[in-house]
Amino acid sequence: MHDFELHAPDSIHEAVEILAEHGGSTRVLAGGTALTTMVKQSLVRPDHIVSLHRVPGWSHVARLGPEINIGMLATHRAIETSPLIREHAPLLADTYAQVATVRIRSMATVGGGIAHGDPAQDPLPTLLALNARVRLLSATGERQVPVGDLFRDFFDTDIGPDELLIEVQVPAQPHDLEGVYLKFLPRSEDDYATVGVAALARVERGRFQEARVALGAVGPVPLRATAVEQALQGRKADAATVRKAAELVGDLVDPVDDARGSADYKRDMAVVFTRRALEQVAGIPR
Amino acid sequence: MTTEPRSVNVRLTVNGTPREAAVPVYRTLVDLLRYDLGLTGTKEACGVGVCGACTVVVNGNLTASCITLAFKADGATVETVEGMARDGELHPLQASFIEHGGFQCGACTPGQLVAAKALLDSNPEPTEDEVRRWMSGNLCRCTGYAQILDAIVKATAAREA
Ligand SMILES: Cc1cc2nc3c(=O)[nH]c(=O)nc-3n(C[C@H](O)[C@H](O)[C@H](O)COP(=O)(O)OP(=O)(O)OC[C@H]3O[C@@H](n4cnc5c(N)ncnc54)[C@H](O)[C@@H]3O)c2cc1C
Numbered sequence: 001m002h003d004f005e006l007h008a009p010d011s012i013h014e015a016v017e018i019l020a021e022h023g024g025s026t027r028v029l030a031g032g033t034a035l036t037t038m039v040k041q042s043l044v045r046p047d048h049i050v051s052l053h054r055v056p057g058w059s060h061v062a063r064l065g066p067e068i069n070i071g072m073l074a075t076h077r078a079i080e081t082s083p084l085i086r087e088h089a090p091l092l093a094d095t096y097a098q099v100a101t102v103r104i105r106s107m108a109t110v111g112g113g114i115a116h117g118d119p120a121q122d123p124l125p126t127l128l129a130l131n132a133r134v135r136l137l138s139a140t141g142e143r144q145v146p147v148g149d150l151f152r153d154f155f156d157t158d159i160g161p162d163e164l165l166i167e168v169q170v171p172a173q174p175h176d177l178e179g180v181y182l183k184f185l186p187r188s189e190d191d192y193a194t195v196g197v198a199a200l201a202r203v204e205r206g207r208f209q210e211a212r213v214a215l216g217a218v219g220p221v222p223l224r225a226t227a228v229e230q231a232l233q234g235r236k237a238d239a240a241t242v243r244k245a246a247e248l249v250g251d252l253v254d255p256v257d258d259a260r261g262s263a264d265y266k267r268d269m270a271v272v273f274t275r276r277a278l279e280q281v282a283g284i285p286r
Numbered sequence: 287m288t289t290e291p292r293s294v295n296v297r298l299t300v301n302g303t304p305r306e307a308a309v310p311v312y313r314t315l316v317d318l319l320r321y322d323l324g325l326t327g328t329k330e331a332c333g334v335g336v337c338g339a340c341t342v343v344v345n346g347n348l349t350a351s352c353i354t355l356a357f358k359a360d361g362a363t364v365e366t367v368e369g370m371a372r373d374g375e376l377h378p379l380q381a382s383f384i385e386h387g388g389f390q391c392g393a394c395t396p397g398q399l400v401a402a403k404a405l406l407d408s409n410p411e412p413t414e415d416e417v418r419r420w421m422s423g424n425l426c427r428c429t430g431y432a433q434i435l436d437a438i439v440k441a442t443a444a445r446e447a
C-alpha cells in the first residue's frame with residue numbers, strides 16, 4: 001500500500017479545514033470498507049487521508065418532528081437495529097439489513113455509503129424513494145442536497161472535495177405508506193444486487209393514492225422511476241395496472257454486463273422486480 | 287522528499303492486554319496483529335472484506351481486519367481468536383468445532399470462531415436461521431458449512447444444558 005499523510009481531526013470543523021487546505025488529493029475515511037479496499041488495490045492514491053475515527057458523536061439516530069436525522073458515522077448495523085428507525089422508517093431498516101454481511105454492516109457508515117456513490121449499493125434507491133436529503137459541510141458553509149440530485153456517474157457525486165457529508169435527513173415513512181426493498185440475489189446472500197428495487201405505495205379504495213419507485217444496480221446512478229409513478233397515480237391497484245407500469249422501467253434503465261448478469265437480463269429483471277415490489281406494497285396477490 | 291514511510295503509534299488492548307506498536311500509516315489491522323504483535327491466529331485470505339478469515343472484534347463490533355487501517359484501532363479494545371480459550375480451557379465453541387468437525391484445513395476457522403462468539407455474546411440463543419444469516423459472511427472452501435452450522439447450534443445447546 002502507498003504512503004499518505006494522515007489527519008485525525010477531533011471535530012467536523014477541524015475536518016473541513018483540512019479538506020479546504022488539501023482539497024483534491026484528500027480522501028475522507030469513515031468506516032473504511034470501500035476506501036481501504038480501493039487504496040489497497042491502488043484504485044485511488046490519496047496524498048492525504050482525513051480519518052474520522054476521533055470525531056466524537058455524529059453517529060446519532062434522532063427524530064426531529066416529521067424527520068429522522070442520521071449522523072454520518074452511524075453504521076449500517078445501527079440503522080438495521082435501531083428501534084426508532086424500525087418504528088418511523090421501517091423500509092430503511094429492512095434495506096440496510098440487506099447490505100453485504102453483518103461484519104461489513106458493523107463497519108460501514110451511512111455517510112460513507114452515500115458518498116461512495118456506487119449505484120449498486122442497496123440503501124440508495126430506498127433513500128431516493130423516501131425523499132432523503134444530505135447536509136454537506138465545508139469550511140465556507142453548509143448546503144442541503146436531495147439524495148436524488150447527488151449522483152452524477154459511477155462513483156461520482158456532487159459532494160465537493162472540500163465537503164463533508166455530516167447528516168442524512170429522512171422524512172418519516174407514514175404508517176399507511178407500505179414499503180419494500182427487493183434485492184435480487186441470484187448468486188449468494190452476501191453479494192451485491194443484480195437489481196435492487198425500492199417501492200412505496202398507499203392504496204385507498206382500490207386506487208393508488210401515492211406510489212414511489214426507485215432502482216439500483218441498473219445504470220451509472222441509482223434512479224427514481226417517475227414515469228412508473230405517474231402511470232400508477234390515481235389508477236386502479238390491480239395486476240394489469242402494475243404490469244403495464246412496470247414495463248416502463250425497461251426504457252429507463254441502462255445496465256452494464258458483468259458477473260451478476262448481462263445488460264439484457266438485468267433490464268428484464270428490473271421490470272420483473274419492479275412489478276413484484278409494487279404487487280407487494282399494493283397487496284395485489286400474485 | 288522522504289522515502290521512509292510515515293509512521294503512527296498505535297496503543298490498543300488486545301484480549302485484555304495493553305499492547306503498543308509503531309507502524310507505517312498504511313499498516314492494516316490484520317498485519318499489525320500478525321507481524322507487529324505476533325498474533326498469527328487471525329488470517330488474511332481475500333484481503334478485501336469478503337471472506338471473513340480476518341474477522342476480529344473491535345470495541346464490540348465485528349470487523350474485517352484486512353480492510354481496517356491499524357491506526358483506527360488506537361485506543362481500541364480488540365478481541366481475537368487467541369483470547370477465546372481461558373486458563374488452558376477451550377471456549378465451548380472451540381470444543382464444539384472439534385467435536386462436530388467444524389473445520390478441515392483450518393484457514394477460515396479463527397474467523398468462524400470469532401464471528402460465532404460475537405453472535406452468541408449478543409444473542410445467546412439464536413435460531414438456526416439467525417446463525418445461518420449471521421455466518422453468511424464467513425466463507426469456507428472445505429467443510430460445506432453443514433458441520434460449522436452444526437458445531438455452533440450444538441454449542442448453544444450445550445451452554446443451555
Ligand atoms: C465485502 C463488501 C461487500 C459489500 N456489499 C455490499 C452490498 O451488498 N450492498 C451495498 O449496498 N454495499 C455493499 N458494500 C459497500 C459498502 O456498503 C460500502 O463500502 C460502505 O457503505 C462505505 O461506507 P464506509 O463508511 O466504509 O466508507 P469509506 O470506505 O470510509 O468511504 C467511502 C467513500 O466515501 C467517502 N466518505 C466517507 N465518509 C464521508 C463523509 N462523511 N463525507 C464525505 N465523503 C465521505 C470516502 O472518502 C470514500 O470515497 C460492500 C462492501 C464490501 C467491502
Ligand code: FES
Pocket residue numbers: 329330331332333334335336337338339340341350351352353
Ligand atoms: S481476509 Fe478479510 S475478509 Fe477476507
Ligand code: FES
Pocket residue numbers: 388389390391392393394395425426427428429
Ligand atoms: S476449513 Fe478450510 S476453509 Fe474452512
